[in-house]
Amino acid sequence: MSNSNSIFQILIVVFDDMIGLSRLPKTLKKSNCEVTLISPPDLLVTKSKYISSRIVTPKDITKTVETLKEHLNENSQKYDFVIVGDESLLGEFTKLRNEDWLRKVIPVPDIEKLEIVNSKFRFIEEAQKINLMIPFAHLCKSLKEVKEYATKIGFPLVIKEEVSTCGQGVRIVKSEEELEKFYYQLKARTDILIQEFVDGRVGTTEVFFNKGVPICWFSSFSLVCLPSVTGMSCMREIGDFPEIENLLKGVGKLTGFSGFGGIDWILDSKDTYLKLIEFNPRPTPAYHFGEIAEVNFSKALRQTLEKQETQIQRPYLPPRTKDRFLYLFPQDVHRILNDRKIIKLFRWIPFKKTSKDLPLDDLGLLITHLWRILKLGYNILKK
Structure with a gap:
């Protein structure tokens, strides 16, 4: 077992520009981890100050995979944990099913499980077979x-x-x-x-799995999404849903997944059951809000890396919790601009209660977001 002062090495590999992934390096840093990033240039996550080192790849997914393979061959014992940041890469990995080096990379036990997590079709088909509550x-x-x-x-x-x-x-x-x-x-x-189609309130759960066992999670309703109810959430309401644990256990049993992921679900208005919509086999946007529900994803990762006895962190939301409503940055700003309701930008003035998701401690990431927001606003408003 590693001692409490050990520094662990994490490798993130990503090809697509994922908003949620850009906030994860801070969570990893709190686990006393050094983070190496393999990605094309100019992704949001490349701007985070919590990245220790970067390996830049061409904007070609095949070459990104080749760079990853070469790097791991040269550093076969370096990394304690690998995080794959998007489904595009997972899809590429399924094409390389016979290559042994993939075993160090994929977040599931084998290629068959990888095909399940990376295909909405296969996942739903297999979920129905084990009687998971799913439409x-x-x-x-x-x-x-x-x-x-x-x-x-x-x-x-x-x-x-x-x-x-x-x-x-x-x-x-x-x-x-x-x-x-x-x-x-x-x-x-x-x-x-x-x-x-199930009529009801849509929600999402951020979760950390260890070999298929959910060990840390919290859930929230998606109150506002962009561009529609099926899109990315811009505003959430954290809630207490004890029944979500059974869904998570079912997903874990089906996939054997390890790492940061998320599930989308819906609270059926007819029978009040939580029903699974889909599994996201990559980091989602809001792990840094876990403390509101009294869970700590950095601690969960640390315990996993140290091979400590698993301690399940179940969310708890005290009655009348003041911070249960969350505006997500930059998603909410994108929605404001898209709706042309510019007056609502005032809620993102720094240090206001509504602007707590601003990454003020990660200046490079914040500046990149603001530059993209300016370009988006200009393109929308000039139409």
Whole structure:
């Protein structure tokens, strides 16, 4: 067992520009970790001061994977933990199923599990087999089949691509006319998953798994999303949902996942059951808010790296908690600009209660966000 002063080496590899990942290095630093980043240039996460060293790759996913492989071959014993930051890379890894070096990288025990976590189709199919509480879904390969199952399920319903993030490739369909329209929009890239629509409040859970065991998590309702209810959350309400633990255990058993992830779920307004929507097998945006629910993701990671006896951190939200409502940065600012409600930008004045998600302690990251916000605002307002 390592002593409490040990410095652990973490490797993050990412290809896509993920907002949530850019806040994770601070959580890792609090675990007394040094963080090495492999990525293309100019991603948000590259601007974080909590990155100890950077290895820049071309803006080509194949070359990013090649760089990762070469680096690990040269540093085979260096890293205590590897974090894959996006589904695009996980998809590339599934193509390299016979390469032994991947075992040090993927967050699941084997390639079969990797295919499950990186495919909405496979994940839902396998989740239904083990009776996880999840809305009925069926994979369709033709418009005729889509219409057939739409008749069985009824409108509204949901259609999805196999791999997508932040709500891209997901549509809520209210009529047969919309169904055909969205089918042809998505079919150019993939087969289509058609799923029962559940009316209720949508939520998300940030979670840290250790070999399929959820050891730290907290949950929140997604109150406002961009560009729609299927998109990224901009405002949340932290809540206390004891029943979420069973969903997390089911996801862990199904995937054997290790590391930072998240699940999306919905509280069914008809039967008040929490129902699983999907699993995000990569870091999501809000681990740094865990302390509001009295959980500590840095501590969970540290205990895992030190191979300590697992201590489950279940969230607890005291009654009348003042900080349960959260505006996320920069997601909420993007929504304000998109809606052209500029007056609401005042809630992001530093040190206001509503602006606590500003990364004021990570100046490079903050400046990059502000520069992108200025460009976004200019492009929106000039239209």
